[in-house]
Amino acid sequence: MLKQVIQQFNMNVLSINEVEDSHSSTVYKCNLLNGENVFLKIPYTKLKCQREMVAYEILRDRVSIPKMLDYWPGDKECPGAFLLSELKGQPLSKKDSSTVAFQVGILHASMHQIQPPTTIQLTGIQDEFPDWSNFVERQFYSFAEDVKQVLDEGLYRQAIEKFENMKRQLPPSDGPSFIHMDFRPANIIVDGDKVSGVIDFESVRFGSTEIDFTKLYRDFLSSNFSLYQSYKEGYNSIRPLIDLEVVLPFYQFTDAFNSIGWCKRRGIEKNASFLKENLLILKKALL
Template sequence: MLDKIISQFGVQLLSVNEVDDSFSSAVYKCTLLNGETVFIKIPYTQLKFQRELEAYEILKGQVAIPEMLDYWSGDEECPGAFLLSQLKGNVLTAQASPQVAFQVGVIHAKMHSVQPPAGKVLTGLKNEFSDWPIFIEKQFNSFAEDVREVLDKDLYNKAISKFLKMKKELPSPDGPSFIHMDFRPANIIVDHDKVSGILDFESVRFGSTEIDFTKLYRDFLSLDSAKYKAYKDGYNSVRTLIDLEAVLPFYRFTDAFNSIGWCKRRGMKANAAFYEENLEILKKLL
């Protein structure tokens, strides 16, 4: 399949190496004959391909993202593929400065400022905002079927009860906004003290911003109060940040729960460490 995709794009490559830490698609780092680096990305499904295609079209010129050099809509064997430029730098780490955290807030707010385009028909990237509580419940219930098979019965029942109680206490949704749904350090590229851009748009929606802070908080913001403040300042310089303390407990809980279901779907043995990490979070929050 990869050879077919390379042929479709008409590129001549010196080397091709699979990117190991890509969980929702197959990604290959490629070196062209002229020494330039590009990426070939193959989403798992046609829906994910369509979402990402529409995201690149909508975000272009509004938010820093890789340039989509080419794409192929696929065939009966391949769901589609992208040829993408390289963003300069490396993924965001816990060692990043408050200055970088401020810029992460800025780019996150810029993305959340993008609203559904008037008059444009979208087939992959859905607007879930008008039925946001229903969307959240459907997502939770979908993973609950998998979680039930691996979680202790008492713990599972406590989780279901907590979800129903906390959902009633959520404030009014904030949006409709373009939400990433996987906004975490691995999808944020930083070059020294400058944020180069954002990656990975397979799970994007239009919806409420409240869901989009959880993973960044878990993996970056919660580790340093100065960086958390800098992030908030950066976000507020573009648009008003919602009261995160009012929504983070609920979304941290649902993220841990849903992640356990994700591990069951993708294989418990292969994702044992991620499962244990989220089980520990779930127990603490319960």
């Protein structure tokens, strides 16, 4: 498939390396004969391809993202492929500065400022906001059968009860907004003290912003209070930030639950460390 995609894009490739930490697509970093670096992205499904395609149209000139250099709609074997420019830098890390955290806040809020467009057909990108509570519930219970095979019966039953109790206490939803759904350090590119932009849009929706902070908090903001404060200042400079202390416990819990189900689907042995991490989060929430 890779060879076929390279031929479709008529690329003169010097070297190819598969990008790690890409969970919903196969991504390759390609060094071309002219010295340029580009990325080949092959989403796992046609739906993810459609979401990515529309997201580039929605975000272009509004949020810093890679340029789409070319697109192939695929065939019976391949759902489609993107040829993307390189955002200079490395994935966001806990070692990055408060200056960077401030810019991450601006970037995130700039996405959340975007509302469902009236001029673009939202092929593949659903507007879940009008029925947000049911969307969250559908996501949770879609993973429940997988989680049931991992947790003991008592812990599983306790998790279901906690979900129902916490869901009833949520504040009114904030939106409708463009939400990334996988806004985590691996998808935020930083070059020195400058945020280059955000990548990976195969999971995007329009919905409530409250779901979009969990992974960033888990993997970056929770590590350092000054980073958290700078992020909030950056976000608030674009739009008001909701009270994260109210919604984070619920979404941290549901994200851990759903991630356990994801690990079961994708292979427990292959994702053992991620499974262990989320089991700890879930058990801590339940205790």
